[in-house]
Amino acid sequence: MALDFIPLSQYTDYFHILVLCLIFIAFWQCASGNILKQNVAEFNAGWGFVLAILIIIYMGLRPVSGVFGDTINYANGFERFKGIPMRWVWDGEWLFQNLMHWFARVSGIHLFFLFCSTLYVLPLWIAMHRMFGNYSYVPFLIIIGMFTFWTYGVNGIRNGIGASLIILAMTYVDNIPIMIVLCALATGFHSSVFLMIGAGLLAWFIKNSYYYLAAWVACIFLSYLIGNTIQSYLAGLGIGGEDERFTTYLTIDAEEFARTELTILRTGFRWDFLAYSSMAVGVGWYFIFKRKFQDEYYHWIYNSFLITNAFWVLVIRAAFSNRFAQISWFIMPIVLIYPFMKKRFWLNHEKMLGYAILIFYAFAFYSNILRG
16 A cells, blocks of 8 residues: 555655746745736645645655654554554543554555645644635745645654644634634644644734744753753753653754664754744744734734744753744745735735745745755
């Protein structure tokens, strides 16, 4: 059932090449001034749905291999569930564990991965459709063009699903019961979404973006000057309770981990990741403060991003700091593209959108294609 005919060494590359081609096509549509025309937008929206289905199939039916990171570990856990009587659990990431156990009892690993990729990709497409209607294709393209999109579909699967459900939940501000249900389901996949939920709650009640922007800048200075002290303090709080992963991520010895796991972990002050995050910080600042973009929903999204990203900045030196950064990076595509799709800011708005698409994709192009 897996797509075994595609060479493992090129499987991920084919996805990135597809995204690159789609980026260039979107840029051409922008340069020709057609991308926001109703008929083109409607065609793109239909293609966007087909694209989402193709990604789900391609991602979900990948071969089981260490080439895809933790795919092999999930597969091993799946095999261990076979033959074990089904017993519903409520602790930890309960929903993911229960679903994996159920699929192990009734199906094979590829159907389970296909289900996981559906839960990862489809909520994102639905969320963009709810936000932008027939103009949802470009925002969805920005999402799949983020440099970690593929990784969190095949490696950090639980985190990816949980965050996708939170993004969908954030579109139900007009229906709080559905929002709460989606958030509850998301916590059953990965505990990291509690930070996203907490950020959303704080930003819901305290709305002034200036405070969050100032706090984000302050966190950079604090992290640079006393980051190790802050990291040790947070590790000692026992925030994760019985789940010790949070503490482990902050305290693990990168060199020892590299020796035992035969891999490399980058540590230190991650200026590259900070520059990447700053792109969204700068875009939000420009539209909110410079262009006076008065959209309460966008302010809420931007503030939620700043809160989650500021937390990562405080632990930027951790060996697995990218896992904390990713919590905010899930929100980042919406911060980047939302104003472009909601209001015309320039006479040549389509061309400016095209340049923005290229800039937003540049880091992914460097990380996933040039550097490989």
